[in-house]
Amino acid sequence: MSDDHDHHDGDDDHELRVSKIRDGTVIDHVHGGQALNVLAILGIDGSNGEEVSVGMNVPSDRLARKDIVKVEGRELSQDEVDVLSLIAPDATINIVRDYDVVEKHRVERPDVVEGVLSCPNAGCITTGDEPVTSRFSVLEDGVRCSYCETIVRDEIADLIDT
Amino acid sequence: MRHDHLITSKQLSRGDIETVLDYAAEIDADPSTVADRHAGTLLGLLFFEPSTRTKMSFETAMKRLGGDVVDMGSVESSSVTKGETLADTVRVIEGYTDALVLRHPKQGAATMASEFVDVPLVNAGDGAGHHPTQTMLDLYTIRENAGLDDLTIGIMGDLKYGRTVHSLAYALTNFDTRQHFISPESLQLPREVVYDLHQRQDGTGIKEHDSLEDVLPSLDVLYVTRIQRERFPDENEYQKVAGEYQIDAATLEAASDDLTVMHPLPRVDEIAPEIDETDHAAYFEQAHNGVPVRMALLDLLLSDDRGLGGGSDE
Numbered sequence: 001m002s003d004d005h006d007h008h009d010g011d012d013d014h015e016l017r018v019s020k021i022r023d024g025t026v027i028d029h030v031h032g033g034q035a036l037n038v039l040a041i042l043g044i045d046g047s048n049g050e051e052v053s054v055g056m057n058v059p060s061d062r063l064a065r066k067d068i069v070k071v072e073g074r075e076l077s078q079d080e081v082d083v084l085s086l087i088a089p090d091a092t093i094n095i096v097r098d099y100d101v102v103e104k105h106r107v108e109r110p111d112v113v114e115g116v117l118s119c120p121n122a123g124c125i126t127t128g129d130e131p132v133t134s135r136f137s138v139l140e141d142g143v144r145c146s147y148c149e150t151i152v153r154d155e156i157a158d159l160i161d162t
Numbered sequence: 163m164r165h166d167h168l169i170t171s172k173q174l175s176r177g178d179i180e181t182v183l184d185y186a187a188e189i190d191a192d193p194s195t196v197a198d199r200h201a202g203t204l205l206g207l208l209f210f211e212p213s214t215r216t217k218m219s220f221e222t223a224m225k226r227l228g229g230d231v232v233d234m235g236s237v238e239s240s241s242v243t244k245g246e247t248l249a250d251t252v253r254v255i256e257g258y259t260d261a262l263v264l265r266h267p268k269q270g271a272a273t274m275a276s277e278f279v280d281v282p283l284v285n286a287g288d289g290a291g292h293h294p295t296q297t298m299l300d301l302y303t304i305r306e307n308a309g310l311d312d313l314t315i316g317i318m319g320d321l322k323y324g325r326t327v328h329s330l331a332y333a334l335t336n337f338d339t340r341q342h343f344i345s346p347e348s349l350q351l352p353r354e355v356v357y358d359l360h361q362r363q364d365g366t367g368i369k370e371h372d373s374l375e376d377v378l379p380s381l382d383v384l385y386v387t388r389i390q391r392e393r394f395p396d397e398n399e400y401q402k403v404a405g406e407y408q409i410d411a412a413t414l415e416a417a418s419d420d421l422t423v424m425h426p427l428p429r430v431d432e433i434a435p436e437i438d439e440t441d442h443a444a445y446f447e448q449a450h451n452g453v454p455v456r457m458a459l460l461d462l463l464l465s466d467d468r469g470l471g472g473g474s475d476e
């Protein structure tokens with residue numbers, strides 16, 4: 001899966017590197033080590049045949065080490081990527097068409113995330129067999145279960161519902 | 163916007179609370195005025211945890227409004243033991259009744275259940291979460307005895323698992339109160355609750371203590387809750403800790419003559435029986451108040467023309 005062979009030019013050569021896919025989405029400036037969590041949060045596991053490339057711990061100017069994720073053939077919407085702000089607040093999203101970056105934007109913190117995280121509180125109604133989708137409101141410094149009101153500030157990636 | 167469900171005391175504004183308490187006082191003064199208001203109305207009682215007292219209080223309230231109740235019965239004998247989800251249970255019972263009362267061991271159960279039903283749903287306790295009808299009867303009792311503004315209250319005992327305490331503390335932030343929380347370190351308020359209290363008030367009105375001694379003389383109300391044996395690893399530890407949070411006549415010598423002592427009951431040995439006969443004791447009155455307060459709440463929730471008003475949803 002790794003395609004770090006096209007990263008050795010370094011971070012400066014941004015346009016060149018993110019243009020390596022033809023059509024799709026490049027998620028850049030992901031904190032080092034979070035790439036697989038990015039895929040998990042987006043529900044992308046390759047089982048639908050998407051072409052996915054992951055670069056891990058690539059040297060970067062802005063972050064000491066960054067991860068980069070490229071998804072060929074799929075343009076991720078702002079709503080889809082905003083949830084990434086929980087684990088990759090500095091991520092930039094590049095939408096690529098015919099090898100050109102046609103859109104570039106940052107992730108924004110959403111007010112609510114649904115169905116992405118699971119509640120760590122064993123006493124919470126959402127952790128049983130109920131037909132309910134998890135829901136967390138996003139606080140300045142964490143997330144909070146809308147059902148049991150538990151607040152999680154650290155290790156939010158551990159809550160990703162896989 | 164009116165609230166069709168009563169899930170948490172956080173949803174209630176000062177105006178909402180005063181509406182309920184005023185109406186409860188009217189009913190308390192002359193229950194006959196509402197005796198037939200809800201003839202033919204059926205209230206469904208879904209208690210997934212045993213609580214004879216709260217259940218009887220709701221049953222009495224509904225019957226005094228002219229209505230009746232249907233009771234799921236004990237969990238052991240119901241379809242829950244066959245693995246039915248709460249979401250299914252409430253949707254079935256909703257079809258039989260005009261409103262539901264739910265007590266459930268899981269936190270957030272009432273919030274979830276309310277998303278599946280159209281009839282009004284009242285939370286009668288969800289795990290360590292909320293218990294808003296207890297809060298309303300507590301507020302009613304406080305108002306009758308000490309008034310709700312310029313109030314200094316001590317809340318003592320198991321503050322970690324006590325949903326009664328959490329609900330009451332949230333509601334009191336609507337008023338001009340100073341809240342002192344007194345507990346052993348292991349049973350302090352959950353950080354979530356402290357966070358919320360600070361969000362709701364500027365935080366200057368909230369203080370935590372490990373001993374009653376320092377704050378007792380300043381209190382208008384002392385609200386005592388039970389420290390349960392099962393919260394401790396062994397009997398010795400429990401005896402040692404729990405003993406420090408029990409009160410008797412000697413304890414109260416340091417208190418103001420006007421101190422009101424409350425307890426959600428049932429008590430075990432947190433309050434010595436010798437206090438029962440003093441002017442401090444308000445806990446039996448508090449239990450009695452459950453009926454008019456629940457009558458007021460049920461009537462407001464069940465009446466198209468009244469509703470349980472309120473602005474700020476959270």
Ligand SMILES: [Zn+2]
Binds near residue numbers: 120147149
């Ligand atoms: Zn939860």
